[in-house]
Amino acid sequence: MNKKQEITADRFTRLCKARGLKITPQRIAVYEALKNSKEHPSADRIHKQLVHTFPSISLDTVNRTLITFARIGIIDVVEGQGDPRRFDPNREAHHHFYCLSCNKIFDFHDPDPEQIHIPEQITQMFTITGKRLCLSGYCNHCRYQAAETATPAN
């Protein structure tokens, strides 16, 4: 169903070294934690999780590491609406649905991102590294409550 673009430990090592990054226990732990996560977590969430098995790891390191990984392209930063930065280990082309109520992000694959037409004006003017359909609204769990909550003012 969700055959992710798995990056093996070996490939992880090679990708890091190719970019001059040292292989540290922290980096391995952060990458593994993200890879095994299904919820597009924030740095803080990953840190909270890792601290159980890696008590000395600092939030700063987790955050820096994730940003570094995103920069060298082994993970992605996902689009949000002003909430804490979140990450995605799945670099296979896919799309997102973002729930405005619970902030969960759901993946889907159809349509094929390759097939989506981008005007030449855009492809010429920009170097495009990410292409994704971003849907927003209310997930099945939230949509009924949302109707009630979307009431008064302020």
Place this chain on the structure above:
Amino acid sequence: MNKKQEITADRFTRLCKARGLKITPQRIAVYEALKNSKEHPSADRIHKQLVHTFPSISLDTVNRTLITFARIGIIDVVEGQGDPRRFDPNREAHHHFYCLSCNKIFDFHDPDPEQIHIPEQITQMFTITGKRLCLSGYCNHCRYQAAETATPAN
């Protein structure tokens, strides 16, 4: 080129009243400032701009007002990558290119959002209120620098 879905002052008033919102000088100022902006600004940016002509307006009010407007659907929150929340007065269906270097957001219209196929599984499972193609990468101005900057580690 960019024929926005203009909301007249009159329509603005009606939309607010329909949702039980009072028409205050602050709300008018915030809405006008956003409508005249071309840069998908943050609350802070709008506030900094308004303070010149409306010295007593508070950041809290600007922020609250923008969020309120988004909730009643007269403006949009735009997707970002962990940066401060930003807003878009243009509710006409359109797409975004996000520059990872300078964080500018560029609009484009092709392809027609109505024509993009979303799997039924998704349309059934969620109430979709926003649909947008999100491109990211480097804008014309940044892409050459980016190649140089994307160097070492950390």
Place this chain on the structure above:
DNA sequence: TTGACAAATACGTATCAATCCTATTTAATA
């Protein structure tokens, strides 16, 4: 295997965004 060094980490601190609290003001309405 070890020594040297640049890179990475931990952690305290600083900064900035966003929200909350509450006294005061104000738009709407009758």
Place this chain on the structure above:
DNA sequence: TATTAAATAGGATTGATACGTATTTGTCAA
């Protein structure tokens, strides 16, 4: 014009992220 609920200002708080720095640690070459 008086009433009232809603909205505002502005200070305080919280939370996310980045920074500064002393220390530790991979890496690589001798």
